[in-house]
Amino acid sequence: MRLGGRIAAAVEILDDMAARRRPVADALKDWGLSHRFAGSGDRSAIGNLVYDVLRRRRSLALRMGEEGAAALVYGAVIDAGTAPAALALAIEGDRFAPPLPLSERLDAFSATQDAGEGAAAADLPDWLAEPFAASLGGDWVAEARALSARPPLDLRANLLKATRDEVLAELAPFGALPTPLSPWGLRIAPIVGDGRHPNVQVERGFQIGTFEIQDEGSQIAALLAGAKAGERVLDYCAGAGGKTLALAAVTGNAAEIQAFDADRQRLAPIWDRLARAGASSVTVHAPRDDLSPLHGAIDLVLVDAPCTGAGTWRRRPDAKWRLTEAQLARRTAEQDKVLASAAPFVRPGGRLAYVTCSVLREENAARVEAFLAANAGWRLADGEAIWREALPGIEPAYHTERIGDGAVLTLTPARSNTDGFFFAMLERSA
Numbered sequence: 001m002r003l004g005g006r007i008a009a010a011v012e013i014l015d016d017m018a019a020r021r022r023p024v025a026d027a028l029k030d031w032g033l034s035h036r037f038a039g040s041g042d043r044s045a046i047g048n049l050v051y052d053v054l055r056r057r058r059s060l061a062l063r064m065g066e067e068g069a070a071a072l073v074y075g076a077v078i079d080a081g082t083a084p085a086a087l088a089l090a091i092e093g094d095r096f097a098p099p100l101p102l103s104e105r106l107d108a109f110s111a112t113q114d115a116g117e118g119a120a121a122a123d124l125p126d127w128l129a130e131p132f133a134a135s136l137g138g139d140w141v142a143e144a145r146a147l148s149a150r151p152p153l154d155l156r157a158n159l160l161k162a163t164r165d166e167v168l169a170e171l172a173p174f175g176a177l178p179t180p181l182s183p184w185g186l187r188i189a190p191i192v193g194d195g196r197h198p199n200v201q202v203e204r205g206f207q208i209g210t211f212e213i214q215d216e217g218s219q220i221a222a223l224l225a226g227a228k229a230g231e232r233v234l235d236y237c238a239g240a241g242g243k244t245l246a247l248a249a250v251t252g253n254a255a256e257i258q259a260f261d262a263d264r265q266r267l268a269p270i271w272d273r274l275a276r277a278g279a280s281s282v283t284v285h286a287p288r289d290d291l292s293p294l295h296g297a298i299d300l301v302l303v304d305a306p307c308t309g310a311g312t313w314r315r316r317p318d319a320k321w322r323l324t325e326a327q328l329a330r331r332t333a334e335q336d337k338v339l340a341s342a343a344p345f346v347r348p349g350g351r352l353a354y355v356t357c358s359v360l361r362e363e364n365a366a367r368v369e370a371f372l373a374a375n376a377g378w379r380l381a382d383g384e385a386i387w388r389e390a391l392p393g394i395e396p397a398y399h400t401e402r403i404g405d406g407a408v409l410t411l412t413p414a415r416s417n418t419d420g421f422f423f424a425m426l427e428r429s430a
């Protein structure tokens, strides 16, 4: 396909998403099924355009002076490195290309990165300006902009099967480098231009379990949870097992790990993943299992709570435009409920790590405050001290907030170059 056809396809997909209010992954998949002639290079170029527009829809519209999908896609093409004159030349005579905006408009667009201020500059819906400012302080616009950038592909070496150096050697052809924070992490840089990330899942190492795909922020959250050999650990919101696998690896399969999730569907992939990773220390519980024998018997409960995913918008940018205040309120109610049902499993003197992949204070520090207010006999640990112990020599790369004697941590793309993750450690008195 020529550039004009790719631009037309991106416009079609964006219009389809808007008309049918559907997630980007579904719209892209459908387009691929009904356009089987498109090669893999076309698909990734079209996908990049769609994702770029979704990440920066508002600032692109402001700079372009119009909101139609075609104008936004043209803007994304220019931002990805094609000058307006070269763009005009590339689509000249291409009958598939949507009408090009006026050349003065394209020149003005390319000459300015300025997209006003507040929510528009931050590429957020208006209602999120206040929660972002309350969560991330004076830097909130820059923080939100970093959430609108293309993400890297992060991997975690599975120490049960290989060293990080061995995985690095295997993935050297893809330009994988060690991540700066996680001792197990590898990173393949964000996509440039029309490119795409390698499909690492077909690599031998992935097939035999020497590495997993996992954002460095998620790796750090699992590391900070501090599971130790010999402990009993309950991963209460295990989902597909991303953190369960990391917990098994960090303890060298020498902790007893119980994995639970309320949703069978989400839990389903965990079996294959555990087998591939050689995580033999994990027992998986189905949603209807009776967990009451574990009450008061767990050293460490990990609550990787259901959340808005506001820390992952680099990877799921459509979600930020769909999120509503009502959904946020529903999530916080769920978080309180999950914390209330998970806490009784913690033994006296044990601990509960509360993690989300959100940057919103409402889902994070505010939930910790609500938990502490409702539960006597619990205290918040100092997250900064936990970081120093878990990551010796690694400079702090987080936002922190003190609550009472303790402190909570928030990782963000701007601060830690990871997805947004929140971490708090709650301790039950002995």
Ligand SMILES: C[S@@+](CC[C@H](N)C(=O)[O-])C[C@H]1O[C@@H](n2cnc3c(N)ncnc32)[C@H](O)[C@@H]1O
Binding pocket: 218, 236, 237, 238, 239, 240, 241, 242, 243, 244, 260, 261, 262, 263, 266, 267, 304, 305, 306, 307, 334, 337, 338
């Ligand atoms: C953020 S996801 C977990 C991701 C997973 N820990 C990982 O690292 O791959 C949150 C999970 O919480 C689960 N969940 C929601 N409500 C729950 C509840 N009341 N009890 C247990 N799990 C719940 C959801 O099904 C979802 O899988």
